[in-house]
Amino acid sequence: MKMVEAIVKPFKLDEVKEALTKAGIQGMTVEEVKGFGRQKGHTELYRGAEYTVDFLPKVKIQIIVPDDKAATVVQVITDAARTGKIGDGKIFVSNVEEVIRIRTGEKGPDAI
Amino acid sequence: MKRVRRRHTVASLAAGLWMLSIIGLAFAQEGAPPQAGSEPAKMEAPAAAAPATAAKKEDPGAAPAQFTQGLLDQIGGAKVAMDTVWTLMTAFLVFFMNLGFATLEAGFCRAKNVVTVLAKNFIVFAVSSIAFLILGFGIMFGDGTPFFGTQGIWFVGGADNSPAMGDAYKGVYSALNWTGTPLWTKFFFQLVFAGTAATIVSGAVAERIKFGAFYIFSFSMVAIIYPVVGHWIWGGGWLAKLGMFDFAGSTQVHSIGGWAALTGAMVLGPRIGKYSKDGKINPLPGHSIALATLGTFVLWFGWFGFNPGSTMAADFSAIGRIAVTTNTAAAGGAVAASIMAWIFLGKPDLTMILNGALAGLVAITAPCAFVSVPSSLLIGLAAGVLVVLSVLFFDRIKVDDPVGAISVHLVCGVFGTLAVGLFAQDQFMPGTTGNGLFFGGGLKLFLAQLTGVVSVGAFVFISSMIFWNIIKATIGMRVSAEEEMEGLDIGEHGNIAYPDFVSR
Numbered sequence: 001m002k003m004v005e006a007i008v009k010p011f012k013l014d015e016v017k018e019a020l021t022k023a024g025i026q027g028m029t030v031e032e033v034k035g036f037g038r039q040k041g042h043t044e045l046y047r048g049a050e051y052t053v054d055f056l057p058k059v060k061i062q063i064i065v066p067d068d069k070a071a072t073v074v075q076v077i078t079d080a081a082r083t084g085k086i087g088d089g090k091i092f093v094s095n096v097e098e099v100i101r102i103r104t105g106e107k108g109p110d111a112i
Numbered sequence: 113m114k115r116v117r118r119r120h121t122v123a124s125l126a127a128g129l130w131m132l133s134i135i136g137l138a139f140a141q142e143g144a145p146p147q148a149g150s151e152p153a154k155m156e157a158p159a160a161a162a163p164a165t166a167a168k169k170e171d172p173g174a175a176p177a178q179f180t181q182g183l184l185d186q187i188g189g190a191k192v193a194m195d196t197v198w199t200l201m202t203a204f205l206v207f208f209m210n211l212g213f214a215t216l217e218a219g220f221c222r223a224k225n226v227v228t229v230l231a232k233n234f235i236v237f238a239v240s241s242i243a244f245l246i247l248g249f250g251i252m253f254g255d256g257t258p259f260f261g262t263q264g265i266w267f268v269g270g271a272d273n274s275p276a277m278g279d280a281y282k283g284v285y286s287a288l289n290w291t292g293t294p295l296w297t298k299f300f301f302q303l304v305f306a307g308t309a310a311t312i313v314s315g316a317v318a319e320r321i322k323f324g325a326f327y328i329f330s331f332s333m334v335a336i337i338y339p340v341v342g343h344w345i346w347g348g349g350w351l352a353k354l355g356m357f358d359f360a361g362s363t364q365v366h367s368i369g370g371w372a373a374l375t376g377a378m379v380l381g382p383r384i385g386k387y388s389k390d391g392k393i394n395p396l397p398g399h400s401i402a403l404a405t406l407g408t409f410v411l412w413f414g415w416f417g418f419n420p421g422s423t424m425a426a427d428f429s430a431i432g433r434i435a436v437t438t439n440t441a442a443a444g445g446a447v448a449a450s451i452m453a454w455i456f457l458g459k460p461d462l463t464m465i466l467n468g469a470l471a472g473l474v475a476i477t478a479p480c481a482f483v484s485v486p487s488s489l490l491i492g493l494a495a496g497v498l499v500v501l502s503v504l505f506f507d508r509i510k511v512d513d514p515v516g517a518i519s520v521h522l523v524c525g526v527f528g529t530l531a532v533g534l535f536a537q538d539q540f541m542p543g544t545t546g547n548g549l550f551f552g553g554g555l556k557l558f559l560a561q562l563t564g565v566v567s568v569g570a571f572v573f574i575s576s577m578i579f580w581n582i583i584k585a586t587i588g589m590r591v592s593a594e595e596e597m598e599g600l601d602i603g604e605h606g607n608i609a610y611p612d613f614v615s616r
Contacts, residue, residue: 045457046395047464047516048504 001096001109002070006061007035008081008089013059019080020063023072027112029062039086058089064099066109126324126587131331138246141266192275194426196293199301202421206304209414210237213311216407217318220398220463220515224599225319226609232314232323236330240307243334248306249299252339253285258350260343268299287348291424301424305365306334306342308418312369315515317376319383319396320596323604325589329376332579338368341568355557356564357536357545360422362478362528363568370522371572374511379580380589382512384596393507396514401462408466412442415473419480430481433540437480437488438473444492445472445499452500464500467516471499474521475528482536482545491531495524526565533558 008016013030020028034055041054065073074091082088101111214233221229249268254261263284264270272283274295281289288298310330317326344351345364358364386394398404419438420431449468453461472492476483479491502519513519536548536557547553583589590596595603602608 045459045461046397047461048457048507049393049395051395051397 001099001112002065002067003094003096004063004065004070004073004077004091005094006063006077006081006089006091007033007058008061008077009083009087010057010059012081012083013061016061016077016080019076020061020073023076025063025065025073027063031060031062033058033060037087037090056087064096064112066112126328130328134331134335135242135246138266191426192292192294195291195424196275196297198426198431199291199293199297199421199424202417203297203301203304205414205417206301206308206421207237209304209308209411209418210234210311212407212410212412212414213308213314214407215403215410216466217315217515219400219402219404219407220315221318222396222599223399223610224601226399227601227607228323228604229314229318230609231605232318232321232326233311235323235327236311236314237307239327239330240310240334241303243331244303244306244339245299247335248339249302250339251336252302252342252347253287253298254347255284255286256343258344258353260340260349261347268295274298287343287346287352293424298424301421302342305361305418306338309338309361309365309369309372310334312366312517312521313373313376315517316373316513317380318514319600320380320590321376322588322591323600324587325583328583328587329372329576329579333368333372333576337372337572337575337579338364341368341571344568345564351560351564351567354563355560357482357532357557357561358478358529358564359481359532360419360477362474362476362525363564365525366474366477366521367525367529367565367568368572370518370520370525371569372576373513373517374522375573375576375580377511377513377518379577379584382510383514384593386512387510398463398514404463404466408469412469412473415442415477419477423481430541433485434480436485437483438476440485440488441472441476441480441492441495442469443472444489445469445475445496448472448493448496449500450496452497456500456504463516464503467499467503467520468496470520471495471524474524475531477525478528479532479535482532482540482548484535484537484540487535487537491528491535494531495527498523498527526569529561529565530558533561 006016010032017028035058036054036056041052043050043052045051061077063073070093074093077091098107099109099111100107210233214230217229217233218226246267247265250263250265250270251261254264254270256262264272270284272285272295273281274283274285274288275292276282277289277292283289283295285295285298291298293301310333313329313333314326339347342364343349345356345358346352383396386396388394415438416435420434423430423434446465446469449471450460450465452468453459453464457464472495475491475495475498476488480488483491499516499519502523503513503516506513506518511518532545532548533555534548534550536545536553537551538544538546538553545557547557549555549558580589591600591603
């Protein structure tokens, strides 16, 4: 099983969620995060004192998928979240050791 | 954990002892002067009774209604009733300003300090109410020396026959015999002003002061510092005799609060991380500009009690005009500050605009009754310019003021007081200020104002410095570095302002 974590622009959340549910994904977890990549921050003033705005608000979506679905899901997210402008985000794919459904105790791919 | 508990026990014991000693002294004195004559004596017809045109105008040829004692009592009674209602309603508005201060300061501070900022703003009015009741009012308005009252100083217990006015007044609070309202009305109105001065301090010392330190200081300020100055300016003392005028308190309320805020911020030192060793000024942005804006609107609203209410009479020819000078100055301040921020800081920083409106309000507080509406616009615009420059200045000299209290209240309070000497026109309150410098009155009024500014500044600066340093040396003034980093809410109060997961 794979964990797919996607960091995307906040206003793209609904679009990505719609695309994923259309592709058959039945669950996800979402967090509000802040971050930056290779784009440089810029400076602003608060009551005359300068500060750099590095961390920009983003949204992190986390999905668990069977191994064979990982590539499709990555493509779905990329297509939905891309704007072509800097700051579109990143997707990370990693291995998951175990998945358990709390209500029934199911394990493995059945628990996804 | 145990050390923290013990430190707080000592601190609260010390604070309690200091205040209990004053309260105990007050109760000890309570027995002495009986409340002779404090029930309203037969109401002598007040000097400025409404004219007897109460008579119906349907027959212009008929003789005017008989000017009987009964008719006079009716008119007099109505005037006293109107004056009392007016004074109390405006006092209630000024009380409401405490909400404005609380939400404004909460918005300007970080989320981890919200409880302590609100707690300071809340308790300060309770403390003020008690301090002013047991001692403050008496020192301020009791007859006595040119510097402080000596009669009727405890528990507002002196002889009094309010609402009798002028020569008919036969009590010990002669400084207030010009207003035809009962004694407790006068007390309550004056109390909310004292409370305003005390709550100004909490903004400048926010995010690093111990709750107990502020508690004790507020009590001392409203029991002693504020009333002594008040006696000089409004209590018939030496500044009043000198011809200094401060209609609603640019000096009496705002600069007293401002000086105490300045000394507090100086003795405390800046927040950790505010100024880097290499001289850089770091912003510590407030957690809710929404709260701050709400607070500023509430303050603007409350000021319609602060200024027009200071007539302490339903003086229909003055109160509307004063409301307009008040509002116009606020508007001028907001606009000027927004332009200043746009030009000097690149963008119209809302926190500066909020400060700008308040700056205009503070600046017009002294002159509001004495100047024309166009003058009030100029005063407001100038205050808006001043406050932005002042905020930048105080950061440059490393006096950390999280909300701009010093810039708004001290700097613009001083400016407003001096503005009386420049913009006053005799026509508005004839026989009081005369004309200011810009209207052919020469320097006389301005110099009286300047004398007031300097003497009050010296007195409050020195006395508040003394009090802060006593507090610092005894129970301590500043929280530990660890507590400051964690946030004072848990360390000082054991509360968390936003205990659930919120996005900030």
